[in-house]
Amino acid sequence: LNGVDRPDGRAGFARHFMSYGSLKGAPQSSEYFHAAPWLAFNSIQRWPEEQLPSLARDWAASPSKPTWVYEGRHEAHSDDSNRPEQWGPWQMRFQAWQAAFSGAFGHAYGHRQANAHGAKPDDWARATDTPGAHSM
Numbered sequence: 001l002n003g004v005d006r007p008d009g010r011a012g013f014a015r016h017f018m019s020y021g022s023l024k025g026a027p028q029s030s031e032y033f034h035a036a037p038w039l040a041f042n043s044i045q046r047w048p049e050e051q052l053p054s055l056a057r058d059w060a061a062s063p064s065k066p067t068w069v070y071e072g073r074h075e076a077h078s079d080d081s082n083r084p085e086q087w088g089p090w091q092m093r094f095q096a097w098q099a100a101f102s103g104a105f106g107h108a109y110g111h112r113q114a115n116a117h118g119a120k121p122d123d124w125a126r127a128t129d130t131p132g133a134h135s136m
Contacts (some may be wrong), residue, residue, distance in 0.1 A: 019043040021070050030042035030058045034065065041105070042067040048095040055102045069099045075111040075132040089132035096136060111136035 017040040022030040058067040111113040113127035
């Protein structure tokens with residue numbers, strides 16, 4: 001840490017909220033650092049079907065710290081088992097509402113093309129003008 005004195009007398013980042021973001025499928029911030037004094041809030045990167053147990057575990061942890069979904073499923077996501085049309089505006093709203101109603105303090109929206117997965121440099125601009133992006 002940078003050695004700045006905090007109001008509580010500990011050295012550390014006095015004016016910064018800090019968290020930790022891990023890879024999808026890896027242990028999340030609360031599993032590594034929940035009790036660390038520098039961790040202001042927890043971050044999870046989960047699929048919708050996995051975020052409920054993560055949020056419940058974080059709610060039960062002590063000391064109490066808020067959690068947000070910093071990366072969920074991206075709109076237009078595709079892989080071996082999913083087609084882009086399976087992840088449209090409805091699914092984006094579903095994951096965001098599921099997070100909010102499960103106690104998360106926030107949810108970050110993502111689009112496959114906006115997150116540097118596009119084939120063309122201007123794909124991110126089109127991706128921010130989608131029904132899912134507008135509804136988020």
